[in-house]
Amino acid sequence: MVAGSTHKYAQCGSNALAGIIMLVGLIQGLEALGNRKLKLPPGPSGLPLIGSLHLLGKLPHQSLTKLSQKYGPVIGLRLGSVYTVVVSSPETAKQILRTQDHIFASRPSTITAEVVVDDSDLIWAPLGERWETLRKACTTQLFSLKVLGRFKKNREETALRLVRNIIQESAGQTVVRMDRKLVDQMYSNLTQLLFSECYRGTNTGTHGVDNEARHLVDIIQEVMQIGPLALGDFIPVLRKLDLDGKETRLRAVGNKFRKFLRTVTRDRRGTLQGAGPESNQDFLDVLLSLQSHNQQGFSDARIRGVLIDLMTAGSETSANSVVWVIAELMRHPESLRKVQSELDMVVGSDRLVNESDIPQLKYLRAVVKETQRLHPVSPLLIARQSIAPATVGGYDIPSKTQVFVNAYAIMRDPSVWDDPLDFLPERFLTTCSHIDGSGHHYQFLPFGSGRRKCAASNLGLLLVEATVGLLMQTCDFFLPEGMSCEDVSMEE
Numbered sequence: 001m002v003a004g005s006t007h008k009y010a011q012c013g014s015n016a017l018a019g020i021i022m023l024v025g026l027i028q029g030l031e032a033l034g035n036r037k038l039k040l041p042p043g044p045s046g047l048p049l050i051g052s053l054h055l056l057g058k059l060p061h062q063s064l065t066k067l068s069q070k071y072g073p074v075i076g077l078r079l080g081s082v083y084t085v086v087v088s089s090p091e092t093a094k095q096i097l098r099t100q101d102h103i104f105a106s107r108p109s110t111i112t113a114e115v116v117v118d119d120s121d122l123i124w125a126p127l128g129e130r131w132e133t134l135r136k137a138c139t140t141q142l143f144s145l146k147v148l149g150r151f152k153k154n155r156e157e158t159a160l161r162l163v164r165n166i167i168q169e170s171a172g173q174t175v176v177r178m179d180r181k182l183v184d185q186m187y188s189n190l191t192q193l194l195f196s197e198c199y200r201g202t203n204t205g206t207h208g209v210d211n212e213a214r215h216l217v218d219i220i221q222e223v224m225q226i227g228p229l230a231l232g233d234f235i236p237v238l239r240k241l242d243l244d245g246k247e248t249r250l251r252a253v254g255n256k257f258r259k260f261l262r263t264v265t266r267d268r269r270g271t272l273q274g275a276g277p278e279s280n281q282d283f284l285d286v287l288l289s290l291q292s293h294n295q296q297g298f299s300d301a302r303i304r305g306v307l308i309d310l311m312t313a314g315s316e317t318s319a320n321s322v323v324w325v326i327a328e329l330m331r332h333p334e335s336l337r338k339v340q341s342e343l344d345m346v347v348g349s350d351r352l353v354n355e356s357d358i359p360q361l362k363y364l365r366a367v368v369k370e371t372q373r374l375h376p377v378s379p380l381l382i383a384r385q386s387i388a389p390a391t392v393g394g395y396d397i398p399s400k401t402q403v404f405v406n407a408y409a410i411m412r413d414p415s416v417w418d419d420p421l422d423f424l425p426e427r428f429l430t431t432c433s434h435i436d437g438s439g440h441h442y443q444f445l446p447f448g449s450g451r452r453k454c455a456a457s458n459l460g461l462l463l464v465e466a467t468v469g470l471l472m473q474t475c476d477f478f479l480p481e482g483m484s485c486e487d488v489s490m491e492e
């Protein structure tokens with residue numbers, strides 16, 4: 001009897017699925033009819049229901065790079081039911097990020113945006129009032145040179161703690177896990193800026209909110225592992241089934257963030273900290289003070305949204321960038337030696353390198369750039385959505401198309417870069433010395449470009465360069481015994 005019922009449900013399920021496939025096929029067919037006068041970009045034709053989702057694999061930027069080698073710099077494909085365009089050349093990237101930025105600077109609505117940040121944050125905000133208000137606050141009140149300058153001492157102390165901790169640990173054992181330490185360090189830097197608390201490290205509290213905050217770094221790593229897009233984003237009719245389990249995990253993450261941030265905000269409102277002089281204010285103080293002047297623009301949900309954005313967008317990206325630099329330097333000992341002799345020359349051995357030395361550390365900066373070129377931490381930038389019909393690379397792009405700029409493909413393109421797969425920092429001191437990540441050079445896009453460019457690229461770069469400088473000045477790096485440079489895995 002039980003088995004019979006199960007069978008019946010299974011049959012119901014497969015009938016429903018067949019119905020869904022037919023319905024989606026019908027909708028796609030009607031859309032295709034509507035688009036038939038358009039000159040759409042070439043691309044794979046895809047399967048019913050899933051379109052070309054199966055072609056993305058575990059590393060979509062790599063799969064899309066291969067597709068662009070076959071179809072050209074503008075490809076169109078259906079990911080589930082979402083029509084998507086991917087561009088992979090500096091010229092087409094410029095058309096998206098600059099010439100037609102007003103059309104392509106919006107974001108698609110996503111499950112992450114809905115369940116983690118209550119559709120109230122900056123990163124996932126569509127173009128409009130919310131994005132403008134929050135972005136302006138970030139640019140003028142949070143990441144200005146003046147504000148970042150106020151926290152310089154904190155950053156230096158956090159970096160010193162990292163080095164002390166590495167030295168202590170390496171005295172007792174031969175292998176130190178740098179990736180975890182760097183995430184902790186970047187997270188501490190951010191929580192200092194946001195809440196005046198260094199929530200990760202040796203001298204943090206272990207009770208109540210401090211304890212929750214310590215664990216948030218693990219949650220952030222989980223968010224990054226889950227990735228920004230779930231299956232339900234591509235096949236909305238299957239969203240309720242949550243076939244990849246991502247929505248459930250994202251909801252749990254969102255609840256933990258909300259709980260922590262509600263407590264922190266409530267506690268802060270109960271103290272006088274926000275009323276202190278501007279020079280003592282952290283980001284939470286600034287956001288609460290903006291709220292007192294503009295309740296709607298800085299609602300509690302929006303404040304939480306921005307704080308979650310900054311915690312997630314800032315820590316893993318900066319930490320992973322440093323991990324890639326170390327990996328490249330381990331594979332290229334001659335570059336490692338050059339970085340260290342430059343530090344000897346510019347800083348000497350009587351004091352530690354600090355942020356004001358960075359402009360003089362030209363080789364170190366070239367090493368960071370070359371690493372970002374080969375290993376962008378956000379290889380497809382963040383998904384965009386067009387808000388009006390447009391033309392890119394001679395192809396028609398309908399309104400509401402999801403758009404990815406494949407920065408990974410562009411930064412490894414042999415028609416743009418000499419020896420694109422080789423690690424050659426010297427190129428940024430010679431032939432490519434004029435190229436930087438400011439967003440004006442469309443062959444080099446580690447931070448994106450245009451109005452949606454990274455909101456804190458100055459801070460991100462500073463954290464990466466300063467941390468690499470301090471690590472290379474104070475530590476000697478060796479590969480474990482028996483391992484050679486060629487053995488270092490560069491698998492993503």
Ligand code: HEM
Nearest residue numbers: 123313314317318378381382447448449452454455456460
């Ligand atoms: C090396 C470190 C970093 C890298 C490589 C990086 C890279 C990026 C990239 C590629 C984007 C997407 C740009 C686009 O769509 O065109 C982005 C957006 C963003 N980043 Fe960063 N980022 C870094 C550090 C940070 C830090 C430290 C923060 C803040 C604490 C931050 C906050 C943001 C925000 C808020 C956005 C969304 C901007 C918007 O939609 O208007 N990032 N970042």
